[in-house]
Structure formats: C-alpha cells, structure tokens
Amino acid sequence: MSFVYDIPTKVFFGEGQIENLGAQLSVYGSRVLLVYGGGSIKKTGVYDKIVAQIKGAGLELYELSGIEPNPKVESVRRGIEICKKNKIDVCLAAGGGSAMDASKFIAAGACSDEDIWTIVSKKIPVTKALPIVTVLTISATGSEMDPTAVLSNMQTNEKSPMSSPLFFPKASFCDPTFTYSVGANQTACGSADILSHLMEVYFNRNQNLFMLDRCMEGMMKTVIKYAPLAMHEPDNYEARANLMWTSSWAINGFTSGCNKAPWSCHPVEHQLSAYYDITHGLGLAIVTPRWMRYVLANDDEQGSRAQKFYEFGVNVFGIDPSTGKNQAAEMAVEKVEEFFYSKLGLKKSLSEIGIGREHFSDMAKKAAECGGGDCVNGWQKLYAADIEKIYEACLN
Amino acid sequence: MSFVYDIPTKVFFGEGQIENLGAQLSVYGSRVLLVYGGGSIKKTGVYDKIVAQIKGAGLELYELSGIEPNPKVESVRRGIEICKKNKIDVCLAAGGGSAMDASKFIAAGACSDEDIWTIVSKKIPVTKALPIVTVLTISATGSEMDPTAVLSNMQTNEKSPMSSPLFFPKASFCDPTFTYSVGANQTACGSADILSHLMEVYFNRNQNLFMLDRCMEGMMKTVIKYAPLAMHEPDNYEARANLMWTSSWAINGFTSGCNKAPWSCHPVEHQLSAYYDITHGLGLAIVTPRWMRYVLANDDEQGSRAQKFYEFGVNVFGIDPSTGKNQAAEMAVEKVEEFFYSKLGLKKSLSEIGIGREHFSDMAKKAAECGGGDCVNGWQKLYAADIEKIYEACLN
Known part of the structure; x- marks a missing residue:
C-alpha cells in the first residue's frame, strides 16, 4: 500500500x-x-481568443489542424x-482528448530521432x-491533467496507450464555457468516459484507501447528476464546471492511490x-x-464482486442499504x-451501430495481449475467450 | 467561480x-x-533512518532541534x-505542523535580510x-502539502499565518507507520484539526462545486471512521494511512476550489x-x-445554515434524510x-483546561482584526462582540 x-x-x-x-x-x-x-474552435471563438493571447504575448504561431477523433x-x-x-518550443493543444493526446506524441517525437x-x-x-x-473544450478523457495518451494506427488496427511523466501538461486552461457548444451526444459520450475512468479504479481487486473510494463515489455522483443536465441545458455553468473538473480528477492518478x-x-x-x-465513450x-x-x-466464493457492486449501488445510486447483497x-x-x-440516450448495443461479430476473435486476442501478457489482468483476469464472450453480449 | x-x-x-x-x-x-x-523522532527510529539517508547520499547534515508546539x-x-x-541548500522538516511550519519560515528567512x-x-x-x-510523523495540519505556515510570538501574544507558493514542500514523505507512536490524545487533537479544515471550507457562504462538497464529505467520513480506530489500535496501518492522506488533502487547496x-x-x-x-486541535x-x-x-431568513447543517448531518453522519431540516x-x-x-475523548470546555474569561475581550478583538478588517469574514461575519460570545459559550 504505497505510491x-x-x-x-x-x-x-x-x-x-x-x-493568462x-x-x-x-x-x-x-x-x-x-x-x-476539425475547426470547431474557429466556430466557437476559442481559436480567436488563443491567437489573440499568442500574438499579444509576442509569440510565433504555427498550426496543425485536422487532428481526427482517435488521433492517427x-x-x-x-x-x-x-x-x-x-524549432517549436511548446505544443499547445486546443480541443479534447484527441488534440491533447496528439500533442503529447508530437511533443515526444519532436525530441527523438525514432519514428513515433x-x-x-x-x-x-x-x-x-x-x-x-x-486548452480544454470537451470534458471527457482527462488528458488535460494526466500522463497518458493513446495513438491509433488504422493500417494495423492498433490503438496503443503510452504514459510518461513528461506527458503531464505544464498548464491546462479549463473554462467550462468553452464546452457550452458540445452537443448532447458528445456530452453523453464524454460523460460515459469520465464515469468509466472512475469505475475502472473503483472496481478493482487491490485494496485501496477508504478515503479515495469515498471521493470516487462523490465524483461518480457528480457525473450522474450533471451529465443529463448539461445535455439539456448546454449553457449551464454549474453542470459544465462540475463535469470538467471531475473529468480531470477521474484519471489524474489521485483516485488510484495505491491501487x-x-x-x-x-x-x-x-x-x-x-x-x-x-x-471511445460510446464503446465504453x-x-x-x-x-x-x-x-x-x-464471482468468487466470498461474493466479493457482489459486495462491491452492492456498495456502489448504495453509495452512488442511492439503493436502499437494506436490500440484499445480490x-x-x-x-x-x-x-x-x-x-x-x-x-x-446512448446506443445500447453493437448491432445498433452496425458492428457484427466478424472480428471478435481477433479483437479479443489483441485486447487480452495488450498489456504484454495473455490476459487483461484487472479485477477478474480476462483471457481472449472471456473477452470474446463480452463482445458477444454487446451484440444485442 | 474560477481558481x-x-x-x-x-x-x-x-x-x-x-x-527515496x-x-x-x-x-x-x-x-x-x-x-x-523534542526528540521523539530519536525514540521512534525515524531520526536514524533520516540520517542514514543523508549520509548514504553523501550530503552534509546540520541540525536544529527543540522546535516547540506552536513554533516560536x-x-x-x-x-x-x-x-x-x-550556506544550507535545503530545509528538511521531520515531525508535525510545528517542525514543518518552522522550516517554512526558516527557508524564507534564510533568503532575506529582514527579520522573520x-x-x-x-x-x-x-x-x-x-x-x-x-518527513511527516503526525497527521494533522496538512502543512506537508500546503503553502501556509503559522508563527507564534509569545511576547506579543500573536499567532500569525502566512502563505506563499514557495511554502509548498518540494517533496513530502508520508509513511503511516511513522505515526504509530502518536499517542491517543495527540491522535485525537490531530484528527480534530483535519476535520476542522474540512468543515471550514464546507461551511462557507460562497458557492462551490458539487463535486468538491461530495469529496469533502468523503474525507470527513474518513476522519470520523478512522480517528477512534487509530486511538485504540495505534498500529493499524489502514487507519493511520487514511488519516494521513486525508490530512494532506483537507487543506492543500483542492477542496476549496473556487471557495x-x-x-x-x-x-x-x-x-x-x-x-x-x-x-490547536483541542482548541478547535x-x-x-x-x-x-x-x-x-x-441563521438568515431562508434558513440556509440549517439547510447546510442538514446536508452535513445526512451525508456525513448518516442522519435520516426524512428528518426535518431544523x-x-x-x-x-x-x-x-x-x-x-x-x-x-477531548476536553469539552475552556474551564476544564483552566482557561477563564480574563482575556476574552482582547482575544476577540485580535481575532476579529486578524484578517486586516474588523471581522472574521466567513460564512457569518464575526465581529469582536460575536467572537466574545463564542468564547463565553466555550467556558462551560
């Protein structure tokens, strides 16, 4: 128990x-x-504000636009x-996880002779x-305050995460009003991502600090309260601010502690x-x-997963604590x-988004091996066969 | 709402x-x-571990011992x-708030020609x-992760806080086992201090983020659960670890957010x-x-304080939410x-610790003016007359 x-x-x-x-x-x-x-920052005026800051400070501006979702x-x-x-001195990402993650890889690649x-x-x-x-414009990945980035290579169908202490942004500008223009569906997907980051740490086989579990529950409640509100009232500052700050804290390392x-x-x-x-958030x-x-x-013999789901249900969703564990x-x-x-209002199955089972076997194998071993070594070990069953259950 | x-x-x-x-x-x-x-780190072996690290790294050791509670x-x-x-390069505090706060003032005074x-x-x-x-040995003040320190001058009966970004420690070593030797009464006083830090921010007139209120409730629950446990089982790692990490987060600025x-x-x-x-914790x-x-x-006309106390009672102490607000x-x-x-098991009144009303008037005046104005400008403005009434209520 140390970290x-x-x-x-x-x-x-x-x-x-x-x-600033x-x-x-x-x-x-x-x-x-x-x-x-894709240029949404130009429509919303965020681009102009950034350029005014750069020019006002007498700095030289270079641009790379067109970073796609799941950056390539x-x-x-x-x-x-x-x-x-x-001879760029500093990478400035404006957008969500894609722009930020791309910037992290660019920042590393710029200082290396190796191909990224x-x-x-x-x-x-x-x-x-x-x-x-x-400069954050979508609350979702938490990349604005974390040391991780994910890069996609569509030629090899690979999506690989990478972490480095050098990937922590030096500074992040989180203005909730910059997310007012995020549409309902993207707000939903981003919020699903935030909730998932919290659940990934909360549901885990390692012991953690009571204090951190309680903070995670508070953050999960925040997502559950404010995500629907932000969808229906896109200019609600309180909702956008709570989602934004929770997105950063869901994944910056604080909640994981010794876990x-x-x-x-x-x-x-x-x-x-x-x-x-x-x-990503839709998939999650x-x-x-x-x-x-x-x-x-x-579940194991002690029913420890049911026990943790019970606590989650009671503390996050307000299920009556006198309800039986199972x-x-x-x-x-x-x-x-x-x-x-x-x-x-997210789609509830792979069929609904036009995905069939044709690659399940390959995908399950790659997922199982992504950590360098033969399984996803989380709360329950998931081997390729387990993951394929989960994909099957996602179909309908 | 920005910070x-x-x-x-x-x-x-x-x-x-x-x-490390x-x-x-x-x-x-x-x-x-x-x-x-006063040398307790010598009895517990922490001193030897520190000296071994300093010598092992080939560094030169100078010492200042005898820092008193409420450092002078x-x-x-x-x-x-x-x-x-x-020509000291780095100040290393080993202890609780007193050693850490003294180190902060020493670190500042060493770089100035002015008297501290x-x-x-x-x-x-x-x-x-x-x-x-x-190197933290008592969980209480949070000075290990905050930018503030408090200095006392007994000749003028003054106790003054000071903050600076330069007062954040560069690194803090928080080993819960180093607090095993903290006695029951000191554990109680330290825990009262932690809880008070959380309550000071939680009960405030400014709006804050929902997410931070929920995290503070989680931290308050942590103190309430583990402080009595640590008193009765001083070697309980889980209890000591939860108190230790909560002490740091109760006051480092995260919980206050925009508040x-x-x-x-x-x-x-x-x-x-x-x-x-x-x-300090006993007084609190x-x-x-x-x-x-x-x-x-x-309370105000809307009963907003009763409302916040209600939420506090329900969310932190588990009071039945169907109970009436008041x-x-x-x-x-x-x-x-x-x-x-x-x-x-802390003393419940000033009389029990031998303090009478003889200085209440002066103390109340000083307290009211400590922020530079004529009142403590918190949730409710407290003028000298208000504070004197609170002292009176503390007598018995």
Missing part, C-alpha cells in the same frame, strides 16, 4: 482564465505549435515535422519532450475503436454493463444501464 | 518510502538542515542563522525561499493558542460546536460534539 503522488499540472479553471494563456506560454519559449481538430499516427508525424523544421510509431509500439521510454499546454491494478473495460473497448473508429457505455454482468456471474448488485448494473441508455 | 490549481508537492506515500529521501534531497543540493522537535519566532531565528552561516517577525507581521511577500522537504472565503473557527482558536499555548474541538450553534441561532441541523451539532468529546 508516489506527483501531479505537476497547473490548472487555470473558470471563465476568463484564457487571459499568453503569459504561461511565454514561460516555455516563443515558438508555439497550436494543435487542433499520420497526423502526429506531420506535427513532429513542423516542430523539427521550425516505433516509440509507441516498442514502448520506448520517453526521456525528453517539449512542454505541453492545453495500480490494470483496467478492464478500457482495453476491451480500445479494440472497438481500433477496428471501427467509434467514439456498451461494454461496461456487460463486463459488470460477466464478472458478477463469475439483489442490490443486480440493481446496480441496471442503474448503470439506465444511466447510459436512458438518461444519456 | 488556479497548482499543487507542486511530490508525495512519497507508504511504508518504506523513506528509502536521500535521492530527493540530492536534487536540491548537498547541505541539509534537519529541523525537528526565536527558534525560527536560530534556524535562519544556521542556514546563513552554513517583520516579514510575518508586515506580511511582506516571500519572493525567495530554500526548497523544503518534509476562497475566509475561515471562521481557526482565527477564533488561534487566539486561544496564542494566549495559552494550548494544542472546543470552539467548533459553539460556532455552529452561534451561526445556527443567527431538527437534523441540531442533531448534526450534537453528532460533532459526540465525536469530539465522546469518541475522541
């Missing part, structure tokens, strides 16, 4: 904090690469080239990277995104309840389904 | 983490001033002199300080410590329930009294 806590990211949270961007960037140099996606290795290579050619896919696929440790600053066991649903979902390029919303039912059906556990799964499919 | 989050302290948490101390200190230089109290300006001046004379009491009393901003590293309103009970209590040198345990009753008796608020105060005086 090292080290989250160096400075967060400027709240409306108007963007006014120019000064923060100046700390790291004068040549800034702005990395963003080709885009990252383009960014690395710009950095090397123009070689670094990722061979897990070569990152020893040097440009400083990263982010470093591998996650379960994320690796299972990553193969769905890798093969079908679906939105489909996978998670099936995973819950699967591990519950394969019944409450079952009700907790139903509450999660109700949240994802009714409250958030 | 800047910036907590740069790296925390080595758990049994055995002290093995030498390497961490080396980052900051070669000449280390070890600051500690004279001790700090001695430390500053040692630093200046020996001049800096504190005139609130001269700290622009330079030696790096600070801590920066001044605290209430701390300034009222500080005068008790300043005049009578009592243990006496003051807090009286403050609760006082603000409840002076009744639940009253019950919540009783629960706090029960916790401090029955569960923790």
Whole structure:
C-alpha cells in the first residue's frame, strides 16, 4: 500500500482564465505549435481568443489542424515535422482528448530521432519532450491533467496507450464555457468516459484507501447528476464546471492511490475503436454493463464482486442499504444501464451501430495481449475467450 | 467561480518510502538542515533512518532541534542563522505542523535580510525561499502539502499565518507507520484539526462545486471512521494511512476550489493558542460546536445554515434524510460534539483546561482584526462582540 503522488499540472479553471494563456506560454519559449481538430474552435471563438493571447504575448504561431477523433499516427508525424523544421518550443493543444493526446506524441517525437510509431509500439521510454499546454473544450478523457495518451494506427488496427511523466501538461486552461457548444451526444459520450475512468479504479481487486473510494463515489455522483443536465441545458455553468473538473480528477492518478491494478473495460473497448473508429465513450457505455454482468456471474466464493457492486449501488445510486447483497448488485448494473441508455440516450448495443461479430476473435486476442501478457489482468483476469464472450453480449 | 490549481508537492506515500529521501534531497543540493522537535523522532527510529539517508547520499547534515508546539519566532531565528552561516541548500522538516511550519519560515528567512517577525507581521511577500522537504510523523495540519505556515510570538501574544507558493514542500514523505507512536490524545487533537479544515471550507457562504462538497464529505467520513480506530489500535496501518492522506488533502487547496472565503473557527482558536499555548486541535474541538450553534441561532431568513447543517448531518453522519431540516441541523451539532468529546475523548470546555474569561475581550478583538478588517469574514461575519460570545459559550 504505497505510491508516489506527483501531479505537476497547473490548472487555470473558470471563465476568463484564457487571459493568462499568453503569459504561461511565454514561460516555455516563443515558438508555439497550436494543435487542433476539425475547426470547431474557429466556430466557437476559442481559436480567436488563443491567437489573440499568442500574438499579444509576442509569440510565433504555427498550426496543425485536422487532428481526427482517435488521433492517427499520420497526423502526429506531420506535427513532429513542423516542430523539427521550425524549432517549436511548446505544443499547445486546443480541443479534447484527441488534440491533447496528439500533442503529447508530437511533443515526444519532436525530441527523438525514432519514428513515433516505433516509440509507441516498442514502448520506448520517453526521456525528453517539449512542454505541453492545453486548452480544454470537451470534458471527457482527462488528458488535460494526466500522463497518458493513446495513438491509433488504422493500417494495423492498433490503438496503443503510452504514459510518461513528461506527458503531464505544464498548464491546462479549463473554462467550462468553452464546452457550452458540445452537443448532447458528445456530452453523453464524454460523460460515459469520465464515469468509466472512475469505475475502472473503483472496481478493482487491490485494496485501496477508504478515503479515495469515498471521493470516487462523490465524483461518480457528480457525473450522474450533471451529465443529463448539461445535455439539456448546454449553457449551464454549474453542470459544465462540475463535469470538467471531475473529468480531470477521474484519471489524474489521485483516485488510484495505491491501487495500480490494470483496467478492464478500457482495453476491451480500445479494440472497438481500433477496428471501427467509434467514439471511445460510446464503446465504453456498451461494454461496461456487460463486463459488470460477466464478472458478477463469475464471482468468487466470498461474493466479493457482489459486495462491491452492492456498495456502489448504495453509495452512488442511492439503493436502499437494506436490500440484499445480490439483489442490490443486480440493481446496480441496471442503474448503470439506465444511466447510459436512458438518461444519456446512448446506443445500447453493437448491432445498433452496425458492428457484427466478424472480428471478435481477433479483437479479443489483441485486447487480452495488450498489456504484454495473455490476459487483461484487472479485477477478474480476462483471457481472449472471456473477452470474446463480452463482445458477444454487446451484440444485442 | 474560477481558481488556479497548482499543487507542486511530490508525495512519497507508504511504508518504506523513506528509502527515496536521500535521492530527493540530492536534487536540491548537498547541505541539509534537519529541523525537528523534542526528540521523539530519536525514540521512534525515524531520526536514524533520516540520517542514514543523508549520509548514504553523501550530503552534509546540520541540525536544529527543540522546535516547540506552536513554533516560536526565536527558534525560527536560530534556524535562519544556521542556514546563513552554513550556506544550507535545503530545509528538511521531520515531525508535525510545528517542525514543518518552522522550516517554512526558516527557508524564507534564510533568503532575506529582514527579520522573520517583520516579514510575518508586515506580511511582506516571500519572493525567495530554500526548497523544503518534509518527513511527516503526525497527521494533522496538512502543512506537508500546503503553502501556509503559522508563527507564534509569545511576547506579543500573536499567532500569525502566512502563505506563499514557495511554502509548498518540494517533496513530502508520508509513511503511516511513522505515526504509530502518536499517542491517543495527540491522535485525537490531530484528527480534530483535519476535520476542522474540512468543515471550514464546507461551511462557507460562497458557492462551490458539487463535486468538491461530495469529496469533502468523503474525507470527513474518513476522519470520523478512522480517528477512534487509530486511538485504540495505534498500529493499524489502514487507519493511520487514511488519516494521513486525508490530512494532506483537507487543506492543500483542492477542496476549496473556487471557495476562497475566509475561515471562521481557526482565527477564533488561534487566539486561544496564542494566549495559552494550548494544542490547536483541542482548541478547535472546543470552539467548533459553539460556532455552529452561534451561526445556527443567527441563521438568515431562508434558513440556509440549517439547510447546510442538514446536508452535513445526512451525508456525513448518516442522519435520516426524512428528518426535518431544523431538527437534523441540531442533531448534526450534537453528532460533532459526540465525536469530539465522546469518541475522541477531548476536553469539552475552556474551564476544564483552566482557561477563564480574563482575556476574552482582547482575544476577540485580535481575532476579529486578524484578517486586516474588523471581522472574521466567513460564512457569518464575526465581529469582536460575536467572537466574545463564542468564547463565553466555550467556558462551560
């Protein structure tokens, strides 16, 4: 039961904090690469605010636009080239997880002679990277305050995560009003991602601190309360602010504490995104309840999974504590389904989004092996055969 | 509703983490001033472990022992002199709030030509300080992960807090086993301090994020569950670990978020410590329930204090939510009294610790003016007359 806590990211949270961007960037140099996606930041005015800050601080602006959802290795290579050619000092991501993750790989690739896919696929440790600053416009991945990024290679159907202390942004600008324009479905998918990050740590076989479990429950309640509200009232500051700050804390390392066991649903979902390029949060919303039912059906003799689901149901969803353990556990799964499919209105099966079983066998094998072994080594060990059964359960 | 989050302290948490101390200190230089109290670290073996790390890393050790509870300006001046004379590179505090706070002032004074009491009393901003590293041996003040320190001057009966980003320790070593030797009464006083830090932020007039309120409730539950356990089973790792990590998070700035309103009970209590040198946590345990009753008796028209006490009672102490608002608020105060005086066994009045009303008038005036105005500007404004009434209520 020990760990090292080290989250160096400075967060400027709240409306108007963007006014501090120019000064923060100046700390790291004068040549800034702005990395963003399809141009929504131009429609919302965030782009103009960023450019005004960069110009106002007398910095040089370079741009890489067109970062796609589940960022691709080709885009990252383009960014690395710009950095090397123009001696970029700092990578500035504006957007959600895709822009931020791409920036992390660009920041690492800019300081290396290796191709970035070689670094990722061979897990070569990152020893040097440009400083990263982010402007968050979607609450979801938590990449604004964490040391991890995920890169996709569609040619090999691979989606690989990588972590490095150098991937922590130096500063992140989190203005809830920048997420007012996020549509209902994307708000739902992002919120599913946040909830999943919390559940991945909460449901784990390692012992953790009571204090952290209680904080995670508070954060899960926050997502459940505010995600539907943000969908229906996109300009609700309270809802957007609560979701935004929870997205950062769900995955920055605080909640995991001494509980470093591998996650379960994320690796299972990553193969769905890798093969079908679906939105990560949507995939998680489909996978998670099936995973819950699967591990519950394969509970240990003490019924420790049912016990934890019981606590989750009581403390997060307000299920009456006098309900029997097994019944409450079952009700907790139903509450999660109700949240994802009714409250958030997300699609409830792979069939509904046009995915069939043709790649299940390959996907299950890749998911099982993604950690370097032969299983996803989380709360319950999931071998390829287990994962394939979970995919099957996701079909309808 | 905006704030800047910036907590740069790296925390080595758990049994055995002290093995990393030498390497961490080396980052900051070669000449280390070890600051500690009455020698309990020698009895427990923590001193030997620290010295082994310093010697093992080839560093030079200087020592300042005898830091008293509520650290005094004279001790700090001695430390500053040692630093200046020996060109100390890093201040290493070993102990609780007293050793850590003294180290913070020593670190600042070592880089200034001004006398430290001049800096504190005139609130001269700290622009330079030696790096600070801590080894925590009592869970209480949270000074191991916060930017604040409190200095006492018994000649003028003053106890003054000071904050600076430079007061964040660079690294803190938090090994729960180092607190096994903390006696029941000190464990109780430290736990009262932790709970008070959480209540100060939780009960405030500013709006805060739902998510942070829920996290604070989780942390308060943690103190309530584990403080009595740690008193009765001093070697209970789970209890000591939960208290230790909660002590750091109760006051490091995370829970306050956008809620920066001044605290209430701390300034009222500080005068008790300043005049009578009592243990801060004991003073808080006496003051807090009286403050609760006082603000409840002076509630606004909407009954917003009763409402918040109701939520506190329901979410932290498990009071039945169907209880009426005012009744639940009253019950919540009783629960706090029960916790401090029955569960923790702390003295319940000033009379019991030999304090009378002779200085109440002066103390109340000083408390009211400590923020630079004429009142403690917290949830309810407390003028000198209000504070004197609270002291009176503390008598019996």
